[in-house]
Amino acid sequence: MSEKLQSLGLVPFFISQLADPGIVETRLGRVTAVQRSRSTVVCESGERIVELSLTLQKSAAIDRPAVGDWIVLDESLSRIEQVLERKSLFKRLGAGTNNEIQPIAANIDILFIVTSCNEEFNESRLERYLALCAEAGAMPVIVLTKTDLAGDAGNFVQRARSVQAGVPVEMANALDPDSLDGVRAWIDRTTTVALVGSSGVGKSTLLNTLAGHTLAATSEIREQDKKGRHTTTHRELHILPTGGLLIDVPGMRELRVAELDQSLGAVFEDIQLLAKQCRFADCGHETEPGCAVLRAIQEQKLDDRRLANYRKLMRENTLATVTLAEKRSQGRDFAKMVQEGKRIKQKRLET
Ligand SMILES: Nc1nc2c(ncn2[C@@H]2O[C@H](COP(=O)(O)OP(=O)(O)O)[C@@H](O)[C@H]2O)c(=O)[nH]1
Ligand SMILES: [Mg+2]
Ligand SMILES: [Zn+2]
Secondary structure (H helix, E strand, C coil), X not given: CCHHHHHCCXXXXXXXXXXXXXXXXXXXXXXXXXXXXXXXXXXXXXXXXXXXXXXXXXXXXXXXXXCCCEEEECCCCCEEEEECCCCCEEEEECCCCCCCEEEEEECCCEEEEEEECCCCCCHHHHHHHHHHHHHXXXXXXXXXXXXXXXXXXXXXXXXXXCCXXXXXXXXXXXXXXXXXXXXXXXXXXXXXXXXXXXCCCCHHHHHHHHHCCCCCCCCCCCCCCCCCCCCCCXXXXXXXXXXXXXXXXXXXXXXXXXXXXXXXXXXXXXXXXXXXXXXXXXXXXCCCCCCHHHHHHHCXXXXXHHHHHHHHHHHHHHHHHHHHHHHHHHHHHHHHHHHHHHHHHHHHHHC
C-alpha cells in the first residue's frame, strides 16, 4: 500500500470496497475539506479541488461527501463518483427548521471532546457529546484544557470522570507542548481524531501545538463569560508531521440529537439499570411509588441534574425521530403520487 495514502489513514476496510484495486494509486482519495459543492481531496498524485457527480449532487446530505470520507474520482479526476462505506460518522440534525441529518466528519477513530477547566465546563453538554459519539461509532476521550489557569484542575477531572464510567479523561494546557503526552498517546500514525467542543475551549490551539506550527487561526475568549468567538469557519482534515490525522470541528451552537435511542442508553446506563428495578415497567421516574431512580436520588447516588438531562435528551430525541420518520414517509407518499401521475398520463396517451 502506498506510504502516502497510509499516512492519510487508508486501511484495508476501504480498499476491500473497490471494484478494481488498481484504482488505489489513481482515483482513490480522502476528502480533507468541503466548501459548498466543491471538495478538496488528496490522492496519491496530490491535492485536487473537485466537484460532485450529478448523482451525488442530487442525493441526500448524509450521502454526500464529508470531511474524512474516502472517495473514488471519475476517470477525468475532476468529480467525486463514489463515497466509500464509512467506518464511523459524526453527524447532527440540521439547525433550524431544516430537519435533515447532516454529516460532520467521517471515518473518525477517536473523538476528542474538548472542554476547559472554567465556567464553560458543563456535564450536560458532555453527556450530549458522548451520546453523539456513541452514535458515530467513534471512541470518546474527554480533553480538559486550560489546566494551567485552574486552581483546582483535579476537581474538573473528577467531574469529567463522573459523566460516563470508563471514558478516558486527559488534561492539557493546549499552549504547552510538554503537557500533551496524555493527549498524544491517543494519536497513532493512521488514527483520525476529530476535535469537538464549544468555541473558545482551545481546539485550534491544541491542533496547532500538536502540529508544531499554526494550522488554524485561534482567538481570545471574552473575559466576562469565557465564551469564544467563532474563528474556524470550516472543517478541515490535517496531517500531523509526527503522523496521525486531526479534524478541527468549529464550535457548533446547536447539536440537536435524533435517532439516538441506543446511544443514550450507553451514556445513561446507570439510570437505565435503575429503571429496571422500578415497580412499574413504564415508570416515568417523576412521582411514581416504588421508583428506584427517585430512590437513588434521595440516597444521593444519582444527581438531579443527570436525571433531568436524561429526560431532556430522551424527549428531544423522540420528538426529532418522529419528525424525521414523518418527513421520510411524506417523501415516499409524494414519490408514489408522482409515479401514479405518470402512469395515468401514459395510459391517456395510449388510449
Ligand atoms: N492558558 C491557556 N489558554 C488556552 C488554552 N487553550 C486555549 N487557550 C486560549 O483560549 C483562546 C481560544 O482558543 P481557540 O484555540 O481559538 O479555541 P477554539 O474555538 O476551541 O478553537 C485562545 O486565546 C487560546 O490561546 C490552554 O490550555 N491554556
Ligand atoms: Mg477554533
Ligand atoms: Zn422510576
